[in-house]
Amino acid sequence: MKKDLGPMPAVCPMPVLIVSAYDGDGRINLMNAAWGMICQTDKIALFIDEDHKTTQNILLSKAFTVGLADRKSIVPADYVGMASGNKVSDKYARTGFHAVRSEHVNAPIIDELPVTMECELAEVVKTDSMYAIVGRIVNVCAEEGIIGDDGKIDISKTDLLMFDQFRWSYNVLGDRAGKACSVGKALM
């Protein structure tokens, strides 16, 4: 039996994206965003409010990075989702994160995060249905230790987080259930 729950943002899982950018003085700000997704093979759309400090920084610097949060960074990852860079001037310092400047775009890479997309601002899409910061993914960098022998990122070697918006919780990712474009061949 199905039960009606009314309208709600019921996509699950959502990623735990840490979006970082420089302000006009080269200071780092960063935020936690769950509402972001690939919108073209080399592009990512972030549905984040225009008034965020990070959004304003991206509009100014024309670049940002998006890191994937893992279990060991859960405390600062959650913190940057609560504290506002418009109100807390030392938000980045409080995280304990260490950042280095990307060699590809004008934005900081958080060293503690295992996977980071380095993005140039491609477009700001503003319609009745969305405000989206769209970045062109110029490069992805990852911790060497989570790259498999085939050169691909192996998520079993890390503890990436997901966001559960039903209960506002973070979970880790679980076991592999099957290969895509493979298990379904039984019905082809």
Add this chain to the structure above:
Amino acid sequence: MKKDLGPMPAVCPMPVLIVSAYDGDGRINLMNAAWGMICQTDKIALFIDEDHKTTQNILLSKAFTVGLADRKSIVPADYVGMASGNKVSDKYARTGFHAVRSEHVNAPIIDELPVTMECELAEVVKTDSMYAIVGRIVNVCAEEGIIGDDGKIDISKTDLLMFDQFRWSYNVLGDRAGKACSVGKALM
């Protein structure tokens, strides 16, 4: 040490969304989409190609549903990501799924999926960076058995899938790692 991997769609986890709609004759078609996300509290954006049979059906019927795939539906969920409704006329029948018409929108609900967003077509966003089908979420329905005593969906009572685009695999979701807007209070 970080390693550069070049541009790639590195959001992880991605959801496993089963998008369903009627064609002009009331026949069901459905597809598997990973590139979809909430773009406003009551809206979902699907980054799916315009030439998909499901996309064409949505443009015609002005409605669709988005179900979350779980482990028990992994075979049909993967199948509908491989087979094209433009080529296979009995795609829905082959899945073994059972659909009922939504009471809220002109679209079918797949009974086997534990959570479904019922959507009216709100907007088609077409820019250099994206082609997005945006739906207004009119209602969410869920299996009674996965709703907790607090009336909220409890993902620990189901086996939702996620998509790992690095290795084209499905994983289940793992254990809870912490409460959002809570564990980060240590740094406030």
